[in-house]
Amino acid sequence: MASDVVAGIICLILGVGIYLTARTFPTLGGGYPGPGFFPQILGVMLAGAGLVLAVQGWRRGPGRLVARKPLWRWEWLKALGVVAAVGGYIVAAPRLGFPLTMGLLLVATMVMLGVPVRKALPVAILTVVSMLVIFGRILRVPLPVGPWGW
């Protein structure tokens, strides 16, 4: 995956960003630092730690990548599929309602991970029904409702 150099540079940029943003925050009266004080310290420390990490990674050379497992493109797509499924749920749940959206999410992710549809479908239905009972009925969580009232 990424090397320490990349991770360090990301931390450096994030730290500088936090520091610069926090500098725009108002201060307490009498010139005393206010809401920006703590984030500014954090920003400086994060940037410093990121810099050290990047330098350490650079010195070790490119041979020392952190995650060394070979990752095939298909596996990345599966992880992206999981992310897309949650994103899709956030968008679709208020429009389609909880049971349908969650059912679709379950079937889609299971099929993507290699479960046959004939097995994924009953598992999804069973899971959605038990969630409706546990969260909807027992815990009274107002789960998103679709245009058809469920």
Add this chain to the structure above:
Amino acid sequence: MEAILQTLALLSQPKVVGIVLLSAVYGLFIGSIPGLTATMATALLVPFTFFLDPLSGLVAIITMEAMAIFAGDIPAVLLRIPGTPSSAAYTEDSYELTKQGKGEIALGLDLICSAIGGIMGAVAFIVGAPLLVLIAMNFTSFENFWLAVLGLSGAAMVSSGAPLKGTISALLGLFLSTIGIDITLGYPRFTFGNVNLLNGISFIPAMIGLYGVSEVLRGAMSPHLEYPIARLRAESIFQGVYELLKRYKTQLFRGGLVGTFVGALPGAGADIAAWLSYALARRFSREPEKFGKGSFEPIIDAGTANNAALGAAWIPALVFGIPGDPVTAIVIGVLMMKGLRPGPLIFQEQAGLLNGLRMMFILANLLMLPLGYLAIRAGSSIIRIPRNVLMPIILAFSIVGAYALENSLFDVGIMLMLGILGYLMEANGFPIAPVVLGLVLGPMIEQNFMISMIKAQWNLLAFFSRPASLVLGVVTLVVWMLPVLMVLLRRRPLVEATPGG
């Protein structure tokens, strides 16, 4: 005596008994499945505890965690894969014993040692916490500031991975805690105009993301593996266990002590307790060459230590508000949600709740014996549940769990973001526990710092003016210097060795 009877009556209500049994089964189930951690199980349990009274909610977490840490030993014996990271230290020995036809004894030993370790941790909590309360009562914002910084620094240093990466994780957690309305002027920080962020990053969705969603992402990316599952004769689980415990009673006691001590340190939970205990067991063993080849010693030592750490981790969490491990970080979050603030006062104001917790620590470990036995018998069936079916179900419960607290889909988004962050961090060697501790301790550090500074009119030396804060401050600075000292110590032999060739 009356207090004990009252507490027993409280815990024997049908609702509480039901919750205890359900959370025990849940803990045994999650613990038995390789890769799923007790922390993830706690994060997914919290949405349920939100709807319970504080005692029932905390009782559920105590029971579930004890069971999960024990159950992590089951796949270690049957598959050579630890169920939770806490069992990793002695997985090799457990599986070697299985190959030698002693798998059932290993599991019987695991079960008894887990229960004894758990009870030792519970005793430490019962005896140790009130003593520390007496000290904590005298603490002011100066000491509380140092304590929180020390806790977080310790977590960054001892967590898995390099100290520098632990520090970065802790800083990220602290940064996340600053998002939202600030305490001094009520100024919205890093919200970028989004009203959903005014109250800050919701803790529970963040936890579910860091531990639940990241696990699903990892599960989705790892290739599907078929494991050969060893077969055991469950009826002979306890045969010979008594003799082994009698023979290795020093190891048992030492494991419990090490586990209790490590558990009480902020940030160092059951995993580190097990590893440290394993290292000590090997160092003092008469047969160190047998380690890794099917020795009972590491199982007794580290198997006791990981469960002992659980109860001990609650000591700093409840006395100082500083979590001993990620699970107690979640516990602090649960207490806050219930309007209870951890600290010395909770021991006076919530005596009934505290009595209930003390008794539950003991009861949960006793309950582990029969339920653990059943879990061992059902072990191979639980392990056979395919991961590609389980992961989407965990994802579904993560989504609804994150949503349920505030009925907010925005929180589901927070969960997803932190899930991706947690996955990427762990894949690159950044530990997650310091992020969680940073998130919990951030407000405590900042508030105590600002209060102290306003009191002392921005004189930084005031942080070293009281004896207790001086000691804590110096210890913190020493902890910060440790990585530098270690680098220097490591270099010295090299320098000396060079002239001689």
